Amino acid sequence: MNRNETSARNKILTAAHNLFVTSGYGSTTIKHIAGEAGVAVQTVYFVFGNKRAMLEALLDVTIAGDELAIPTLERTWVADARAAEDPMEHLRIHVHAARLISERVARILLVVRAGADADPEVAELWRTNVEQRVTVLRSLMSSLAEKVAGMDVDTCVDVGLALLSPELYTLLVHDRDWSPEKYEAWVVEGLAASARCS
CATH class of the missing domain: 1.10.10.60 (Homeodomain-like)
Structure with a gap:
């Protein structure tokens, strides 16, 4: 090009x-x-x-924040989270990166979700995005589970999917005037409680 x-x-x-x-x-x-x-x-x-x-x-x-053809799970921040020995540091790295992604993409994801009701191709795009988010969460929660005894990966994936959703980000940051930093700290606390690593 x-x-x-x-x-x-x-x-x-x-x-x-x-x-x-x-x-x-x-x-x-x-x-x-x-x-x-x-x-x-x-x-x-x-x-x-x-x-x-x-x-x-x-x-x-x-989502990527750039034009580089690097999948999310091959991004530097993912490697940094996996490499962190402290479970809370793992979560902080993960959630910080996810929050930056939400800042860029939450409103577009809501457009995709709204368009999914009327357009089967957009509905497929929405389903693919949710599946991708689940894949990333499962990878990172599985890595976290190696550092936290007795952690329920499936529950943490579901909690992460909810807390890091474009709907919740938009509600709290855009509609309720939370700062992105306050939202990020709240998500870390929620995931830590779910993973029992706080």
Whole structure:
């Protein structure tokens, strides 16, 4: 991808993010996105093909925080959490990274969830995202269980899925005016209690 294509892709993704969050997935058209991005409609089709592919790309980039093709479980923060000898340090590293991801992606995930009711392809995108979150949580909770005797991994995965959900992040940080740091500390406490490592 050359510089012009990269620039167009970034403009389109930024425009799509803004419009999906403010207007919803269903109400946002390719024409709207092109206009917001300042590019031709055909450019949007050339770069992404369709709106669903654009939403998927937006989700991937927003979760990662960059364009690097590095899966979540191969990210440095995951290795750091696994390497931490202290269970609480493990949780702090994990939850801090998850909170930063939520800051970037929570609103887009809510767009995906809302769009899932009307669009089977978006519903599949939502299911895939939930499965990915469960996979990451299970990996990290299994690693934590090696440091905490008698820990129930399944319960901790479920608690983590709830506490780190885009719905709860948005409710507490955006609707109830919690600081991201307060939310992060609360999640650490909740997961520690669930894992019995506090």
